[in-house]
Amino acid sequence: MKKLLFLSIFTSIIWAENPHEHMHHSHEGHLHEQLVDGKKLEVDPVRFDKFVMGLKNSQIAVVNVQGMVCDFCARGIEKTFKKDKNVKKIDVDLSKGKVLIAYNNNKKIKFDDIKEKILINGQNAIDMTILDL
């Protein structure tokens, strides 16, 4: 019985934690794989640097996506975000399961909007980190 109680409390604590991250991080022209809060970003640094090349006054949403296993999935996501006039650039990294979206600095990025756009393509966005250029 005690074991069951302990398990219930432990499970409740896990569930109570917010699984989504919407943290802003300062970025100085190249990618820090480890953020200031110690979290690992897991973005290909070469790919990221290529992505941000020529971008100014932008913020990059790095979105972790589940179920992105082929080009068709990626293409749907790319098409959907390209319709958004606030999106300056998008890159899909199938190997890391990441989508990089560049927005203007003045755009307030909402994770729920991004999550919805990815869901209508049949995948799940599970967290997001915002990097300021």
Next chain:
Amino acid sequence: MGIKLFIILTFMSLGLDARPISYSGGSTIMAFSDNIKNSTYYHYSPSYKYSIGVENIKNKYFDESYSYARFTYLINRKNSQNSQRNLYFQSGISSKGLSEYFYGVHGDWETRRLFVGFGLKETEKKIKNYLEQYYQIGIAPYLGDYGDLHTWIMLKSKKNSLENNWTTYPALKFFKGNTLIEVGYHKKINWDVHLMYRF
């Protein structure tokens, strides 16, 4: 122009069941050919959960032509970091009347490296009903990036109750951009060619 379109659609054949639903607002055109039938199929997906479409069939076994109004529904999808699993329901009503139709399920599980799929389809016809089954496994010999040419080596096994025997054969699947081509060969069924274009 008509001949070119026919050739394109014919080479689009084999993979009618591959990705039967597109992303929301997406359209797909496919073609299929084997020893039983030739078909072309267009579908539109208002949502990632279902698609509606029209399939034109030249049935070689019964020597007749007809069309199906088709509906496919995503019963279940499980996305994880490195894989996706799907289970679909499919159905169609024939232009020959409400007494001729088909229904079935098919499913798949795939990572960027591995693919496993199956399908069951029962077709009701005035002449004779029949059941089609298939299973397939595949492996990608290399992992391409988004936009690269992707290649899959597949092993397919299928049975049609009209012929009542299993046929197992290798197939190659090539995939780039919006286009997918799958080619298989077996001496009984000859070439098995699928082509799919998504837009």
